[in-house]
Amino acid sequence: xxxxxxxxxxxxxxxxxxxxxxxxxxxxxxxxxxxxxxxxxxxxxxxxxxxxxxxxxxxxxxxxxxxxxxxxxxxxxxxxxxxxxxxxxxxxxxxxxxxxxxxxxxxxxxxxxxxxxxxxx
Ligand SMILES: [Zn+2]
Numbered sequence: 001x002x003x004x005x006x007x008x009x010x011x012x013x014x015x016x017x018x019x020x021x022x023x024x025x026x027x028x029x030x031x032x033x034x035x036x037x038x039x040x041x042x043x044x045x046x047x048x049x050x051x052x053x054x055x056x057x058x059x060x061x062x063x064x065x066x067x068x069x070x071x072x073x074x075x076x077x078x079x080x081x082x083x084x085x086x087x088x089x090x091x092x093x094x095x096x097x098x099x100x101x102x103x104x105x106x107x108x109x110x111x112x113x114x115x116x117x118x119x120x121x
Contacts, residue, residue, distance in 0.1 A: 003031055010047060011111040016080065016087065020046040027083055050108025051121065052080040054101075059094055067114060076118050078106055089116035 001009070003017075010017040019028040023040035027048075034041055057076040060067075074094035079086050089108065094100050100120075110117040 006045075008111045011050065011108050011116050014050050014108050014110075016048045016050045016085075016108060018046050018048055018083075018085065019043045027085055029085055029087065048080060048083065048085075050078075050080070052078045052106065054104045054106055055079040055086060056102065057091070057094070057100060059096070061095075070114065074100060076100075076106070078108070078118055087116060089118035090114045091118045091120075 007017045019031055020026070020043060021028070021035035021038060021040050022042035022044055024035060024038040026035055026037040027046065028036060028043070031043070035043075055077045057074040059072060059074050061072050063071045070090070070092065072093070072095045074091045075088065076091050077086050077088055087108075091100065091106070105121040106118050107121050108116055109119045
């Protein structure tokens with residue numbers, strides 16, 4: 001399986017595949033040749049629980065071609081619990097800011113043709 005396929009499979013289980021520096025422990029979302037923090041080249045896969053809080057988002061009412069069936073939805077940034085990591089994903093059924101206050105607890109629940117799917121916890 002490619003790293004991309006692993007990411008998709010992990011997201012479908014509600015989790016997030018990350019790459020941890022074996023030297024300093026810094027977590028990376030995508031594969032890197034060198035640790036962004038210490039420059040080491042050693043990494044190991046770490047699977048995190050895909051839970052966190054909504055850091056920011058944009059409501060999409062006019063979707064790109066091919067994604068009209070999903071509107072309205074929000075492009076969200078999820079601050080993951082207990083890490084510095086933020087991931088972007090998509091949440092269905094968001095029409096106004098009242099639907100999704102900043103700081104709402106949310107979690108990864110799947111993966112579709114837009115990317116990672118996030119739902120309120
Ligand atoms: Zn490191």
